[in-house]
Amino acid sequence: MRFEPRLLDEIRARLPLSEIVARRVTWDRRKTQPGKGDYWACCPFHQEKSPSFHVDDRRNRYKCFGCGASGDHFRFLTETEGLSFPEAVERLAEQAGVALPAPDPQAARREQKRAGLADICEMAAQFFETQFKSPRGDAARAYVQKRGLTQETLREFRFGLAPNSRDALKSHLKGQGIPETAMIEAGLLIKPEDGRPPYDRFRGRLMIPIQDDRGRVVAFGGRTMLPDGQPKYLNSPETPLFHKGTMLFNAHRAREPAFKLNQAVVVEGYMDAIALYQAGIRHVVASLGTAFTEDQILRLWRFAPEPVICFDGDAAGVSAAHRAIDRIFPVLKSGYSFQFSFLPDGMDPDDLIKQRGVSGFQEETARAKSLFDVVWDREISVARLDTPERKAALEKRFDDLIGTIRDERVKRRYQLDLKFKLSNLFFELSRQDRKGGRKPGAEAAGGGVIGLARERVAVSDDFGTERLVLGLCMRYPYLLDRNFERVSGLPFVNELHIGVRDALCRIIDDLETAPVAGLISSFDDPLKDIMHEMVLETIGLQEQKQAEFSALNHRFPLLKANPPEDFVEAAFLHFLDVLELNALEEELQSELASADEHLDETSWDRIQALTQDLARRREECAREEGELAERAKKIRSAPPAASADGSAIASI
Incomplete structure (x- = not known):
């Protein structure tokens, strides 16, 4: 149904926006000025401790200066209660005493x-x-x-x-x-x-x-x-009232609990949904015996940004998950995805609740796999990768699936993460072929590839930071993508580190067309060895007893606490600053050494400029280091994301 702008304006005029929002927030008394129609609160859309959510009754608009959420009366109801736009208009019109026009x-x-x-x-x-x-x-x-x-x-x-x-x-x-x-x-x-x-x-x-x-x-x-x-x-069959492809069982009960918890659980049958509801899990819905449709996916995202889909852990449940993936991918959008919980084989949610209670069910859903991981498992589980053609076929399957994503930003992230994960896989396969089929990590600690790498990689002042930057690029490819120009020009000291950096940049530079398998086959043995070692560091294979050589896990142990993405990026940028600062110091030392033999006005001006720039950059680095250390302290103390060894960023 279409609504005239004049009607919507009348509803807004009769209902103060602050009255609608107040049902979800508590106003901050210090900043709020009701007489001016100026209200402040902690944002209902993201977690925060200081109020950055602003409501302006004069303009009938709200805006969060933290997460960027903004809108009017109707948008607030659709975003906080999962109502459709017509439903929001109908509800607010009733509250405002505004008569809606008769339909045609x-x-x-x-x-x-x-x-x-x-x-x-x-x-x-x-x-x-x-x-x-x-x-x-x-x-x-x-x-x-x-x-x-x-x-x-x-x-x-x-x-x-x-x-x-x-x-x-x-x-x-x-x-x-x-x-x-x-x-x-x-x-x-x-x-x-x-x-x-x-x-x-x-x-x-x-x-x-x-x-x-x-x-x-x-x-x-x-x-x-x-x-x-x-x-x-x-x-029931399809009727003018009932459309299986758009409905979800228990949706009218689950909508509000799901919004309050920012979570939604999806099960396959309505008896499972009823059992979970009775156990106190009220944010549960069920499909109605059909594969997920686009309409159902979009409806679920109105409940929570990443609903957890629970499937039985048997072959049928895995198959159902794989069918759901193909429906989900085209409509993926920034901030919205799904997680998959495969219950123990032979058990459905009702069985699990009876045997292990609500806590047992929650333990299983807490271990839910991301959509990305389920996609990876699906393709790798059936792939044979013993020839270049079969490796290329695997890449094509991923490319075809990612190609269905309409949201360009999400598509780019999937391309990045999958290309880099494929590169790790192909590095290992290439090395196994070269080593006569031995499994990764078969060499004794301190020998084999590690020993070779230690001989080839000079241990300089920049060794740990260079290695840390490369490890972060491999684990978080989006950091390299966002800072491509800067990383590609970093003043690395070690030749093999430069080779790794250039290889990663080649993947980013030609992301959509360059086959990873072909790129890796062109590397010489030293580069393959160092890349293999970087892969071990990045995935954190502690059982290989090579942890003492892992720059990523040991120079940045806070990663074990799964810190927020913005913190990781801030730390990454700081490490880039450190490398550039070190290069600047070397440049100044070189200029001073030259000045001992020949000092003219031009050299003196250059030394002064470098000295001033260096002082400024040192001050900035020190400030960044202090801010990151403070944030690291808060992350460590925030349960349950605590670092295993209690340290923050050892290099900061």
Whole structure:
């Protein structure tokens, strides 16, 4: 439905924005000036301790100066409660006492028809509930009792029973004056093609109403009560009210809890969703037996930016996850993704809750894999990489999948991360081939590739910082991408470090077309050795007992605490400053040495300029170092992200 700007302006004029926002925040008394329509609070969209969220009642706008969120009355409701824009307008119009215009006659007829069908579904739900409570429902009540469902849960989800009869519901609704054609349109009756009378779609089944965002009954799910009954679960067909590809079971209950927790859990079946809800996990929804659609994905993101999809850990669950990936990739956007939790083999969420309780379920979801990791596992698990052609085929599969992403920023990040992860994999494969098939890390600590590298890499003052910068580039490719020009011109001292830097820059410079496998095959043995060593450092293979040589893990141990991305980037930029500062000091020393033999006015001016620049850069580096150390201290003390060895940034 379209709304005239004049109508929206009238709603805004009647409802102060601060009144709407105040339901979600607490105003800061020191900064807020109600008389001027000027309000400040901690942002409801991200975690912060000092108020940077501003509401201006005069302009009817809000803006967070921390995360950038901004909008008006309607945007605030859509962002904090998951409402659609029309739903937000309807709610605020009712609060403001503003009458909404009547829809056009055709739309009014459609809405009237839908309302009529919803009334019929409600009558059917009440009939099923009555049957469930009657003597006919003995077996159904015994079944739900065996499943451990409480009376409160049965009432909340309105469990019912469809009698094992061809026309029990049909006769009941006929007695209420409902025509057969309307029952068929509501999906409650089946009309045979051979001309026989219509009959009840649901017979001998435990009935669970499916409700829309308003809580209206629009369809049903029925579980057979017969030991060998098929299908085990039966849903209503597509109707003017019910579209499987857009709906999520329990969405109307889960929306608010999901927003409060900034989390959403997605399960495969509605019985699983009901079991989790009863256990106290209220931010749970279920798909309705179909593969995820684009509409469902977008709806889930209105609940939380990274919903956790729970699948059984068996082959069917993994297969379902893989199908979901192909639907998710095209609509990925900045800040929004999915996580995947594969439950122990043979268990569904209901089983897990019964055996290990809510804490056991939460432990499993806390170990959820990122979408990136699931994609990687999917492709690598079926890949044979023993020939250049097969390596190229793997790269192409990744390229084709990433090519479906519409958001250019997300696409770039996936290209970066996957190219670098592929480079690590191909480095290892190349080395195994060269070493006669030995596995990575087979050399004794201090010998083999490590010993060779120690002979080839000069231990200079810049060794650790150079190694740290390269390790961060490999683990966080976006840092190299954002600072490409600066990194590509860094004054590295060691030749092999320069070779690693140039190889990484070549991947970035020709990200979309350069095949990684071909690039790696062109490296000489010393470069392959040092790249292999860098890979070990970057992935942190402690079991290789080579940790003492790992610049990334030991010169920057705070990485173990998973610090925020902006902190990692700030530290990375500081390390670049340190390398450039060291180069500047060497340049000054060279100028001073030359001045001992020949000093003229030009040399003197250059020495003065270098001295001033050096003093300024030293001061900046010292300030950066202090700020990073303070942030590191807070990160270490913030549970649960604590560094294992209690140190911050050893090189700062």
